[in-house]
Amino acid sequence: MRTLNVALGERAYPIHIGRGLLDNASLILPHLKTPRAAIVTNDVVGPLYLERLTEALRAQGVRTSAVVLPDGEAHKDWPTLNRVFDGLLGERCERSTTLIALGGGVIGDMGGFAAATYQRGMPFIQVPTTLLAQVDSSVGGKTAINHPLGKNMIGAFYQPKLVLADIATLDTLPERELKAGLAEVIKYGLIRDLPMFEWLEANLERLLARDPEALAWAVERSCANKAEVVAADETEQGERALLNLGHTFGHAIETGLGYGEWLHGEAVAAGTMMAAELSRRLGWLGDEDVARIEALHVRAGLPVRGPRLPVSTYLDLMASDKKVEAGRLRLILLRAVGRAVIHADAGPELIAAAIEARCA
Amino acid sequence: MRTLNVALGERAYPIHIGRGLLDNASLILPHLKTPRAAIVTNDVVGPLYLERLTEALRAQGVRTSAVVLPDGEAHKDWPTLNRVFDGLLGERCERSTTLIALGGGVIGDMGGFAAATYQRGMPFIQVPTTLLAQVDSSVGGKTAINHPLGKNMIGAFYQPKLVLADIATLDTLPERELKAGLAEVIKYGLIRDLPMFEWLEANLERLLARDPEALAWAVERSCANKAEVVAADETEQGERALLNLGHTFGHAIETGLGYGEWLHGEAVAAGTMMAAELSRRLGWLGDEDVARIEALHVRAGLPVRGPRLPVSTYLDLMASDKKVEAGRLRLILLRAVGRAVIHADAGPELIAAAIEARCA
Numbered sequence: 001m002r003t004l005n006v007a008l009g010e011r012a013y014p015i016h017i018g019r020g021l022l023d024n025a026s027l028i029l030p031h032l033k034t035p036r037a038a039i040v041t042n043d044v045v046g047p048l049y050l051e052r053l054t055e056a057l058r059a060q061g062v063r064t065s066a067v068v069l070p071d072g073e074a075h076k077d078w079p080t081l082n083r084v085f086d087g088l089l090g091e092r093c094e095r096s097t098t099l100i101a102l103g104g105g106v107i108g109d110m111g112g113f114a115a116a117t118y119q120r121g122m123p124f125i126q127v128p129t130t131l132l133a134q135v136d137s138s139v140g141g142k143t144a145i146n147h148p149l150g151k152n153m154i155g156a157f158y159q160p161k162l163v164l165a166d167i168a169t170l171d172t173l174p175e176r177e178l179k180a181g182l183a184e185v186i187k188y189g190l191i192r193d194l195p196m197f198e199w200l201e202a203n204l205e206r207l208l209a210r211d212p213e214a215l216a217w218a219v220e221r222s223c224a225n226k227a228e229v230v231a232a233d234e235t236e237q238g239e240r241a242l243l244n245l246g247h248t249f250g251h252a253i254e255t256g257l258g259y260g261e262w263l264h265g266e267a268v269a270a271g272t273m274m275a276a277e278l279s280r281r282l283g284w285l286g287d288e289d290v291a292r293i294e295a296l297h298v299r300a301g302l303p304v305r306g307p308r309l310p311v312s313t314y315l316d317l318m319a320s321d322k323k324v325e326a327g328r329l330r331l332i333l334l335r336a337v338g339r340a341v342i343h344a345d346a347g348p349e350l351i352a353a354a355i356e357a358r359c360a
Numbered sequence: 361m362r363t364l365n366v367a368l369g370e371r372a373y374p375i376h377i378g379r380g381l382l383d384n385a386s387l388i389l390p391h392l393k394t395p396r397a398a399i400v401t402n403d404v405v406g407p408l409y410l411e412r413l414t415e416a417l418r419a420q421g422v423r424t425s426a427v428v429l430p431d432g433e434a435h436k437d438w439p440t441l442n443r444v445f446d447g448l449l450g451e452r453c454e455r456s457t458t459l460i461a462l463g464g465g466v467i468g469d470m471g472g473f474a475a476a477t478y479q480r481g482m483p484f485i486q487v488p489t490t491l492l493a494q495v496d497s498s499v500g501g502k503t504a505i506n507h508p509l510g511k512n513m514i515g516a517f518y519q520p521k522l523v524l525a526d527i528a529t530l531d532t533l534p535e536r537e538l539k540a541g542l543a544e545v546i547k548y549g550l551i552r553d554l555p556m557f558e559w560l561e562a563n564l565e566r567l568l569a570r571d572p573e574a575l576a577w578a579v580e581r582s583c584a585n586k587a588e589v590v591a592a593d594e595t596e597q598g599e600r601a602l603l604n605l606g607h608t609f610g611h612a613i614e615t616g617l618g619y620g621e622w623l624h625g626e627a628v629a630a631g632t633m634m635a636a637e638l639s640r641r642l643g644w645l646g647d648e649d650v651a652r653i654e655a656l657h658v659r660a661g662l663p664v665r666g667p668r669l670p671v672s673t674y675l676d677l678m679a680s681d682k683k684v685e686a687g688r689l690r691l692i693l694l695r696a697v698g699r700a701v702i703h704a705d706a707g708p709e710l711i712a713a714a715i716e717a718r719c720a
Binding site for chain 1: 687
């Protein structure tokens with residue numbers, strides 16, 4: 001097991017990464033306020049891991065209850081969130097009860113938002129079971145649900161007490177989800193870690209083959225990058241926005257197609273290629289850089305073009321992005337492979353042209 | 361105009377109290393991040409004050425939009441909150457746009473919660489227009505909506521940038537709402553300010569007659585008490601709970617009858633009498649103390665008995681209270697007139713007897 005620290009002062013917390021951590025409730029115990037936990041999971045992850053986690057906790061004297069939600073991004077909405085509140089209130093969970101989110105990004109985002117707002121805030125713990133959640137969404141305290149007009153529009157910054165990433169849970173991850181997670185792994189290389197990008201170019205097939213050592217390396221390196229950025233800028237006043245490379249385009253794809261049509265990581269991959277294309281048109285990347293980025297995404301089995309939505313739909317959805325300031329869209333673009341910047345000066349025509357060039 | 365400060369470090373903010381402040385947008389201007397505001401109000405307060413506030417802001421170059429909600433506690437729920445999100449997204453409000461809550465406690469709680477969660481947090485300003493909101497709910501950053509199983513169960517601690525209490529708005533306040541607000545005014549005297557309680561005994565009729573000087577004094581003294589407690593314990597780890605005198609009983613009344621049947625202040629008044637009765641049974645208050653507390657509530661036109669719900673219903677609803685810890689109900693009780701304490705050792709039989717004695 002390896003442990004990283006997210007250095008956020010009194011809100012600091014550890015990320016444990018390793019195989020079989022799920023059965024080791026003694027890792028969780030020190031982070032509970034009282035011996036009581038409510039596990040939030042979904043109907044795909046639950047049958048695989050809920051019993052094991054519950055038993056491990058029970059053996060340590062922790063009383064648990066569970067809320068099992070339907071799987072998928074299409075359910076990251078208020079009615080589903082409300083089922084968590086119904087469950088917590090029905091079980092008389094207190095504000096000192098710890099909510100444990102057991103699942104992928106949707107469960108982590110929604111469980112975290114429920115924890116942030118139930119009785120104005122209860123402790124919570126992330127137990128991510130997808131690659132995407134382990135490398136990205138479980139770390140950093142962004143929680144949210146979607147609104148029909150915009151992805152992650154309603155939420156809170158709310159840090160977990162602990163992230164427990166059991167790499168062994170990736171053994172059961174569907175192929176498509178594994179690939180989607182790789183989009184966020186590649187992202188860290190692109191925005192701030194060229195050696196990581198080069199490692200990925202050398203080792204991508206090991207990840208696709210679920211080589212445990214390679215997976216552990218990728219999860220740890222991703223979390224190290226994320227923890228560093230989050231510690232420097234918890235509430236995204238500046239640098240943290242760089243983590244959103246490809247996300248403004250990607251969110252438009254997810255919202256435009258209807259949540260759940262494309263996986264988040266797939267939309268981010270296509271969005272990253274749009275950002276790369278725009279960076280090329282600004283003269284920052286050469287043709288060979290774009291080709292290099294595309295090649296890695298293709299090897300990962302990720303889409304490198306967005307769906308054919310009207311460009312006006314893209315622009316319209318992007319105009320509601322959380323990074324819009326005084327009516328100007330702030331995009332994350334690439335000055336080079338391994339170096340992202342925030343850029344607010346790309347005109348709508350240029351943005352439209354880059355989208356157009358990268359639509360299916 | 362008088363100004364108080366809520367001393368919360370980097371989250372500190374002023375409370376301006378005076379007549380006609382609503383038209384003085386220059387008080388608001390320094391607290392806006394960008395010249396853009398979204399005003400949330402209801403269909404009773406809106407027709408009275410929305411135009412004036414909007415005009416005052418427009419004259420200072422602030423672009424505004426408005427969301428008008430139905431009035432009343434029965435609407436402090438998710439569907440109504442969602443109308444705020446629809447409005448904010450429909451108007452392309454950014455996370456730097458300031459939300460201004462113009463109205464009573466329901467608007468302040470719901471507007472504040474919308475601000476806390478829209479795009480993970482936008483700035484907000486409280487412009488309370490009821491006595492209850494001016495003396496209590498607009499200060500301190502508690503925001504929430506109700507759940508069918510419990511009052512204020514879903515919310516956040518989220519501080520405003522400014523509280524602007526225009527005493528002149530109380531001129532249009534319905535009699536019943538004025539009286540309900542007095543319950544929270546009396547509360548401060550009871551829990552920590554005996555001189556204030558004595559002043560109220562001497563001056564209650566001036567408040568009922570809406571004497572501007574008396575109202576200003578009561579609002580200011582209430583806010584001073586609240587600001588002091590909140591600054592010492594922002595997220596209610598201890599002392600802040602004292603502000604909830606009568607509220608655990610009161611919330612049971614509000615939830616048990618259906619939100620909106622009784623006004624919040626009315627339920628708090630009856631709940632305070634239950635707390636006083638329980639304190640008497642614990643030997644802390646004498647008969648004459650209880651009679652004295654009752655007399656002031658009666659003069660204020662407030663209920664001094666709860667509605668006739670089964671005592672088991674009271675106990676059941678109170679068991680979901682946010683102050684329950686390890687299954688034990690922590691109640692706010694009175695050691696004396698002017699001194700409240702947190703007490704976790706009253707047995708269910710004693711609590712039941714006090715409720716029974718104070719039911720209509």
